[in-house]
Amino acid sequence: MGDGDGGSGGGGTTGATTGPGMGVSSSSGSGGSNGQTTSVGSTSASGGSDATGGGDPGTGGGGDGGDGGGAPAVCPETYSNPLLWQDLPDLEVIRVDDTYYYTASTFHHAPGAPLLRSYDLVHWEYVSHSVPLLDVDPSYDLSGGRSYVNGIWASTLQYRESNKTFYWMGCMHNKGGGWVFTSKSPEGPWEKHKGGCYYDMGLLIDDDDTMYVASGNNTISVAQLSADGFSQVKSQTVFQTPGDLSGPLEGSRFIKKDGVYYIFTTQYANGEYVLRSTKGPFGPYEMRPFAVRVPYAGAPGSGGSPHQGGIVQTQNGDWYYLGFNDSYPAGRIPVMAPMTWNDGWPSLTLVDGKWGGTYPFPDLPCGSNRVKPPVTKDTFAEATLRPEWEWNHNPDSTKWSSGAGLTLQTATVTDDLYAARNTLTRRIEGPVSIGTIELDYSKMQNGDVAGLAALRDVSAWIGVKKASGGARVVMTNGVNMNTSWATTGKGTEAAGADVSGGKIWLRVEANVRSDGGGAQARFSYSTDGTRFTNLGNTLSMNKNWQYFLGYRFGIFNYATQSLGGSVKVASFEVTKP
Numbered sequence: 001m002g003d004g005d006g007g008s009g010g011g012g013t014t015g016a017t018t019g020p021g022m023g024v025s026s027s028s029g030s031g032g033s034n035g036q037t038t039s040v041g042s043t044s045a046s047g048g049s050d051a052t053g054g055g056d057p058g059t060g061g062g063g064d065g066g067d068g069g070g071a072p073a074v075c076p077e078t079y080s081n082p083l084l085w086q087d088l089p090d091l092e093v094i095r096v097d098d099t100y101y102y103t104a105s106t107f108h109h110a111p112g113a114p115l116l117r118s119y120d121l122v123h124w125e126y127v128s129h130s131v132p133l134l135d136v137d138p139s140y141d142l143s144g145g146r147s148y149v150n151g152i153w154a155s156t157l158q159y160r161e162s163n164k165t166f167y168w169m170g171c172m173h174n175k176g177g178g179w180v181f182t183s184k185s186p187e188g189p190w191e192k193h194k195g196g197c198y199y200d201m202g203l204l205i206d207d208d209d210t211m212y213v214a215s216g217n218n219t220i221s222v223a224q225l226s227a228d229g230f231s232q233v234k235s236q237t238v239f240q241t242p243g244d245l246s247g248p249l250e251g252s253r254f255i256k257k258d259g260v261y262y263i264f265t266t267q268y269a270n271g272e273y274v275l276r277s278t279k280g281p282f283g284p285y286e287m288r289p290f291a292v293r294v295p296y297a298g299a300p301g302s303g304g305s306p307h308q309g310g311i312v313q314t315q316n317g318d319w320y321y322l323g324f325n326d327s328y329p330a331g332r333i334p335v336m337a338p339m340t341w342n343d344g345w346p347s348l349t350l351v352d353g354k355w356g357g358t359y360p361f362p363d364l365p366c367g368s369n370r371v372k373p374p375v376t377k378d379t380f381a382e383a384t385l386r387p388e389w390e391w392n393h394n395p396d397s398t399k400w401s402s403g404a405g406l407t408l409q410t411a412t413v414t415d416d417l418y419a420a421r422n423t424l425t426r427r428i429e430g431p432v433s434i435g436t437i438e439l440d441y442s443k444m445q446n447g448d449v450a451g452l453a454a455l456r457d458v459s460a461w462i463g464v465k466k467a468s469g470g471a472r473v474v475m476t477n478g479v480n481m482n483t484s485w486a487t488t489g490k491g492t493e494a495a496g497a498d499v500s501g502g503k504i505w506l507r508v509e510a511n512v513r514s515d516g517g518g519a520q521a522r523f524s525y526s527t528d529g530t531r532f533t534n535l536g537n538t539l540s541m542n543k544n545w546q547y548f549l550g551y552r553f554g555i556f557n558y559a560t561q562s563l564g565g566s567v568k569v570a571s572f573e574v575t576k577p
Contacts, residue, residue: 075366078358079122079336081298085430085512087331087550088114089324090154092202092253093121093312098365100312101186103130103157103168107549109390109425110134112152113168115186119367121312121320121336125374126387128188130157130168134394136176141394142412142421148457148485149548150174154200154251162209167229169213171197180230193230198223202263202310204254204281212281214238214263218248222263222281238283239263239275249273253310260344264290266308269326269545274346288345296325297354298335301431301513303327306335306355311346316363321348329456329519329541330430330512331550377573380406385424392423392455392554400424405440406569410448410559417453417461417479418487420558425455428551430512432577435553438529438570439464441471442502447561452506454521455554457481458542461491462506462523462535463556464499466565472496473504475523475536483546494536505529509577512541512551519543521551 090105102116102124111129118124131152134140139147155170164184171178178197181190198215205211211225223235241249251266263275263285271292275285296304303325311321321339324332338349338359350356378386380402399411400422411421428435437452444450444466451463459479465472474496480489505526511518521539524532541551553574557567 073366073369075120075122075361075368077361079361080358081296081335081337081356082302082325082327082333082430083122083322083336084124085299085302085327085330085333086427087552088116088334088427089332089548090200090251090308091322091324091334092155092157092310093322094157094159095312095315096159098315101127101157101159101166103155105154105548106131106152106390107149107173108134108140108147108151108393110140110394111390113155113157113170113181114387114390115157117186117371119370120364121314121362123366123368123371125371127186128190128387129390130166130181130183130190131170131179132188132190134172134176136172136179139175141396142419146418146485147175147393148418148481151176156201156203156213156253158203158205160205160209160211167203167211169195169198169201169203169229171199171201193228195230196223196225196232200250200252202252202254204256204261206256206281212254214252214254216252217250220249220252220263220265220275220285222254222283224281236282238277239285239287241267242287245271251308255311257341258344261285262346264310267292268308270294270305270307272307272309272321272323276344278344290346291321291323291348291355294348294350295354296335297351297357298325299357299431301327301515301518302330302333302335303514306337309334311339314362314364318363319346320362321346326545327430327512327514327550328543328545329551330428330514332548333430333550376575377571379571380404380569388426390425392425393421395422395424405571406555407566408450408555408557408569409566410445410557410563413559413561413563415560416487416490417455417459417554417556417558418481420556423453423455423554423556425552425554426572426574428454428510428512428553429574431518432509432511432513433553434507434509434575434577436505436507436573436575437555438503438505440503440568440570441466443566443568444471444557445559445562445565448557448559448565448567450557450567451555452508453479453554453556454508454510454539454541454551456542456549456551457483457485457544457547458539459491459554460521460523460536460539461554461556462508462525464504464506464567465496471499473499473506473525473535477537477539481547497533497535499525499527501527503527505532507532508553510541510551510553514543 088104106112112131139145180195201215220239224233249265253264306323309323396411399409453461460477476491479491519541
């Protein structure tokens with residue numbers, strides 16, 4: 001609950017959602033009943049088109065057609081669902097000129113609210129984070145408490161044309177209050193302002209530049225904001241969830257089209273409804289189903305019944321709806337379908353009564369050469385981390401450095417991975433990803449523990465333990481939390497072996513498909529980087545939704561006796577089997 005997204009801003013040049021990366025090949029799938037979703041016939045596939053330059057000034061977009069006048073990029077005739085098999089929930093996407101931007105929830109991770117960019121709604125790159133640090137409560141520092149599953153829930157992103165500024169707004173769940181972060185460039189820097197606290201908020205910037213926020217759970221309200229967007233002028237309840245729905249409406253996304261106001265809301269976890277007002281932002285609103293219990297024909301193991309998303313209009317006038325699938329253990333992953341408007345109401349384009357596994361590629365210049373492809377091997381060559389990385393809670397910035405490798409000094413004395421600071425995480429991409437780190441453990445102290453985890457509320461890891469001057473590589477299972485996010489298991493060593501030489505490669509192979517062939521992680525190590533030895537047992541990955549987040553790779557180093565030791569991660573490499 002509490003996670004909805006996708007939408008557009010006011011004035012007609014915004015709104016929608018999607019995920020970064022390339023499409024995943026699809027095949028037939030299954031889902032529930034069609035509910036009240038309107039079905040529109042699928043169109044024939046259209047070919048890719050030439051890439052063009054452009055984009056708003058200062059966005060850091062790529063060139064057109066390749067360097068030195070090379071051939072333009074050509075995209076395939078179709079794209080596949082899911083758009084990106086990564087945990088990027090509560091999505092909202094906007095368009096600024098010919099460029100699309102995407103934001104997502106990150107809960108207790110820092111930096112938070114990743115910003116991604118695309119030029120064709122299919123190929124995406126990570127650009128920055130709108131929230132550089134969760135410096136809003138000590139619990140986000142793992143000090144005096146912990147903030148697992150708190151922090152950044154469904155937030156909102158829009159671009160204000162009048163002052164050429166991006167606005168990210170959100171209310172930290174449970175602890176931290178409401179904040180607004182602004183920037184002239186998607187790369188940042190982002191400036192922090194105290195703002196209003198609204199649950200599952202969606203921002204609309206109207207034609208006259210007035211800012212409104214739709215928000216709420218069960219009861220949907222609209223607030224008019226001050227000219228700077230940092231305070232409230234007025235607020236009014238505009239809609240109450242009907243009693244015949246099985247759950248409350250939430251996850252508001254607010255748009256305006258042809259003088260009419262629309263609030264897209266989700267009834268988790270399989271329904272999207274739309275509220276419409278022809279009388280102004282404060283209503284009255286009427287409701288219709290939009291995408292309720294829609295069967296899903298995307299890639300096997302990538303979830304079903306897309307919901308909780310928003311819409312975007314391309315520069316060529318086409319409309320797309322992007323939602324996400326609950327697809328644990330991977331998390332909640334973005335999917336996209338075309339849509340149309342009929343008599344002032346939106347209709348989803350289905351294929352044979354289902355959310356299609358493939359659709360015609362958007363009628364947009366192919367953007368595959370204008371975004372940076374995902375880096376498969378990160379050698380941490382720069383002083384700053386790539387935007388794909390996020391820490392488990394705020395890091396202790398005095399205890400890590402990057403450049404010619406990632407150095408992690410021990411930052412916490414604990415025997416609990418969940419209490420250890422400076423665990424660096426990266427989303428596990430489905431259906432299967434193999435993460436490998438090259439670890440120099442020569443400067444570990446007795447009692448130190450460092451390694452690579454499959455990290456969630458039910459976790460396991462492979463790593464090095466230093467004791468009595470010697471080192472052992474161990475696989476540890478049973479690292480668990482309960483649904484109050486208190487540690488219930490600190491782990492049991494399943495297998496181990498003595499190692500020497502100061503260098504080791506640690507590997508986690510994670511299958512995060514949601515169907516019967518997935519939810520397994522296996523662990524191995526190598527002393528030469530070539531021949532890997534399996535170690536320990538298999539982690540049965542948790543598919544429950546209560547943690548909301550999907551599994552991540554987690555690189556960690558903590559002390560059980562005293563601080564002072566360190567490790568260097570020479571590289572992190574992710575491959576596909």
